[in-house]
């Protein structure tokens with residue numbers, strides 16, 4: 001049977017993170033009941049490669065109507081792995097984000113920055129047999145939100161993964177290096193451990209940058225590990 | 234060499250056009266939706282539905298619920314999730330923003346008992362704005378009280394909170410329906426698991 005190492009709560013935010021006001025009424029307050037992961041947590045959905053269609057991994061093209069989207073083209077490379085550095089192959093990564101001006105296509109986004117007729121901002125890719133993935137997009141803009149006076153979300157891309165089992169499910173956000181809003185953002189700061197939250201910041205890499213086309217970033221994703229053999233600690 | 238886990242972050246308020254695009258009317262395909270078992274799936278066809286409430290008892294209209302379950306024989310699928318909706322898929326995903334009563338509703342079959350469990354159940358995962366990490370819970374069935382009484386996981390839950398995990402069966406003219414409301418906080422706070 002598949003055994004997962006316990007979730008490392010030091011790497012995650014508490015359910016109630018007072019700086020992020022919505023957590024106050026929405027996070028569970030009673031202690032979680034610990035259960036040993038069994039078949040139901042050790043298994044999870046498997047997807048065929050066909051769920052990723054040709055343009056799904058290229059957000060610079062998959063929403064085009066009458067031209068190309070406005071903004072800075074980027075390419076995001078990364079590796080999905082477990083806590084022992086073993087690759088997590090063939091896992092779908094769903095991505096969504098605001099456009100270059102900080103506006104989401106979502107119907108309830110009231111921010112008065114312009115929509116981009118050629119950018120939807122959602123897509124998906126799949127890690128290969130070595131856990132590597134890549135997608136192209138437009139660098140998202142910062143946007144205001146109602147958490148407190150003059151609250152702005154740093155530039156970020158939302159990512160969602162299943163990994164090998166239901167227990168490894170992860171929804172996260174990728175941030176950009178050097179963003180001055182990071183130190184002010186209650187969602188980023190919700191993870192109390194500084195080393196842990198800095199894992200949410202992608203690295204700019206000139207050698208992943210494509211000459212004349214797109215800036216390159218690397219964002220590796222570490223899911224919970226498995227117990228490999230009883231001998232290995 | 235060991236690597237620290239990537240922290241979880243909230244799905245935020247704007248997940249719909251990425252994760253549940255078909256349900257919310259966006260021009261993109263989806264990986265999962267309210268159909269967990271299509272018409273060709275074997276077993277007793279049921280609906281699972283509920284609402285999500287915050288600590289003030291206010292209905293949550295921007296939650297996303299995922300479920301993962303065994304088929305009627307108690308087997309978790311290891312085959313790729315079928316993208317046509319005819320057979321058993323095992324995975325469901327539904328936002329609470331499109332139903333007039335902010336319900337999530339899944340069409341599925343009642344799962345069988347899996348090999349390492351004593352009672353049938355469905356894994357339920359809750360995501361929403363205001364949750365930096367998702368929460369896991371389990372749905373058990375009200376018409377399985379004998380089996381529920383022998384389930385080690387259920388028995389490890391404090392007795393006065395066990396009924397937060399039991400979905401109530403209601404036989405309707407359009408088939409059996411199980412109601413599973415999720416309370417994030419308060420006297421009826423749903424039991425969430427550290428799995």
Ligand SMILES: [Fe+3]
Nearest residue numbers: 153156158245
């Ligand atoms: Fe966002």
